[in-house]
Amino acid sequence: MTKYAFFLGCIAPLRYPGIEKSTREVFKTLGVELVDMQGANCCPAPGVIKSFSKATWLAAAARNLALAEKEGLDIVTICNGCYGSLFDAAHELHENKEMLEDVNKVLAEIGLEYSGGTKVRHFAEILYNEVGIEKIKGAVKKPAEYNVAAFYGCHFLKPSKLKQLDDPENPKIIDELIEAVGAKSVLRKQKAKPICCGAGGGLRSQFGDAALKFTKTNLEIMKNANAEMIVDVCPFCHLQFDSGQKDSGYAFPVLHLSQLYGIAMGMDVKNLGINAHITPVKI
Amino acid sequence: MKKIESEFIEELAANGGSSATLCFQCGTCTLKCPSAKFTAAWRPAHLMRAAQLGLKDMALQADALWQCTTCYTCVEWCPCNVQVVDVITALRNIVVANGELYENHRKVAQNLVELGHTIDNNDKIKSIRKELGLPENPQTVMDDAAAKADFDKVLNRTEFTKLVK
Numbered sequence: 001m002t003k004y005a006f007f008l009g010c011i012a013p014l015r016y017p018g019i020e021k022s023t024r025e026v027f028k029t030l031g032v033e034l035v036d037m038q039g040a041n042c043c044p045a046p047g048v049i050k051s052f053s054k055a056t057w058l059a060a061a062a063r064n065l066a067l068a069e070k071e072g073l074d075i076v077t078i079c080n081g082c083y084g085s086l087f088d089a090a091h092e093l094h095e096n097k098e099m100l101e102d103v104n105k106v107l108a109e110i111g112l113e114y115s116g117g118t119k120v121r122h123f124a125e126i127l128y129n130e131v132g133i134e135k136i137k138g139a140v141k142k143p144a145e146y147n148v149a150a151f152y153g154c155h156f157l158k159p160s161k162l163k164q165l166d167d168p169e170n171p172k173i174i175d176e177l178i179e180a181v182g183a184k185s186v187l188r189k190q191k192a193k194p195i196c197c198g199a200g201g202g203l204r205s206q207f208g209d210a211a212l213k214f215t216k217t218n219l220e221i222m223k224n225a226n227a228e229m230i231v232d233v234c235p236f237c238h239l240q241f242d243s244g245q246k247d248s249g250y251a252f253p254v255l256h257l258s259q260l261y262g263i264a265m266g267m268d269v270k271n272l273g274i275n276a277h278i279t280p281v282k283i
Numbered sequence: 284m285k286k287i288e289s290e291f292i293e294e295l296a297a298n299g300g301s302s303a304t305l306c307f308q309c310g311t312c313t314l315k316c317p318s319a320k321f322t323a324a325w326r327p328a329h330l331m332r333a334a335q336l337g338l339k340d341m342a343l344q345a346d347a348l349w350q351c352t353t354c355y356t357c358v359e360w361c362p363c364n365v366q367v368v369d370v371i372t373a374l375r376n377i378v379v380a381n382g383e384l385y386e387n388h389r390k391v392a393q394n395l396v397e398l399g400h401t402i403d404n405n406d407k408i409k410s411i412r413k414e415l416g417l418p419e420n421p422q423t424v425m426d427d428a429a430a431k432a433d434f435d436k437v438l439n440r441t442e443f444t445k446l447v448k
Binding site: 053 | 317351408
């Protein structure tokens with residue numbers, strides 16, 4: 001399938017619109033069609049909203065899944081949080097018919113029904129598994145010759161029993177995707193691997209200082225590997241690194257993979273939306 | 284003496300946290316947990332023990348319970364297949380159902396009620412979106428009153444609006 005329902009989420013369109021724009025442009029270049037999910041709601045966020053009410057989380061996620069199903073399309077997300085939430089909800093509703101029935105009672109009141117057929121995909125995994133490294137290499141106009149610290153985040157690969165994409169202890173997907181456009185992935189052969197960015201689970205909003213300890217641990221690992229920039233696949237990790245470097249002594253530019261791809265595929269720098277970033281991005 | 288509340292184990296299971304009973308206290312989750320390194324209160328193995336024994340007060344201690352980032356490292360490493368994150372989510376749901384919510388978290392929840400998103404738009408973002416050739420508001424519930432009304436029904440029907448007021 002080269003056509004997907006495009007799920008925007010919250011942080012990309014409302015804090016880093018350049019991520020939304022770059023994704024649209026990069027997928028257009030690579031022949032992947034995106035159909036906007038008119039009227040979609042927050043995924044809803046797995047760490048906070050699911051922690052408050054699992055029933056609300058599941059019903060609200062099911063509304064998104066049903067909107068895509070109505071169009072006969074699978075969903076593509078540009079955020080690990082959205083991916084985690086919608087993937088898990090789709091899985092639960094696929095496995096548990098009773099839950100599906102309950103959720104459909106709610107959806108019936110707004111004229112929707114979910115049969116359990118929507119697949120939830122992550123844009124990086126679509127690049128890797130559907131577009132493929134060779135086609136990506138062929139689309140590079142200006143190799144992105146940077147030393148890049150690849151940041152996978154958590155919900156892209158974990159829980160790995162469900163996601164089944166890559167080994168979360170020693171992953172390679174993002175490293176290969178980064179190297180496909182001419183960059184060097186400096187953490188790839190390193191023993192010290194990054195940890196969680198610290199933002200998830202409501203930690204950032206309630207215990208911000210603890211969240212920053214995660215971030216600084218990662219920044220130290222990246223500095224020791226001589227990274228020049230951070231490339232992530234999640235706007236929430238992106239926000240945590242971009243805002244979390246303030247007064248830290250670190251100043252790594254933070255790019256979402258779609259923005260790095262935009263650069264490599266010859267997109268006008270103006271279209272990357274880097275004026276929304278807190279830590280300056282000089283390209 | 285700590286009070287054991289056996290009905291709490293059932294309440295936990297009803298909220299999706301039944302796998303806590305599988306824990307045999309090897310401590311791998313605590314060893315691998317990044318949050319346990321950075322915070323004094325948080326030890327996931329202790330929480331699993333409290334949950335499986337029905338030590339309700341201990342399991343629901345607020346500060347410790349909300350130190351988890353849901354990174355799933357514990358779930359990857361657990362030799363007993365305890366779904367640690369699901370147990371934590373279940374415990375958190377029980378706490379919130381009792382009306383306890385940090386104000387910072389309540390704000391996020393109220394954003395969802397008001398906007399259909401966890402965060403608001405602002406003038407700076409609107410102008411950047413315009414420069415990028417994107418509509419000022421994303422084409423979501425934020426830009427579609429009928430869709431927002433539908434979403435409100437989902438929140439009301441699942442009693443979220445009342446829960447986070």
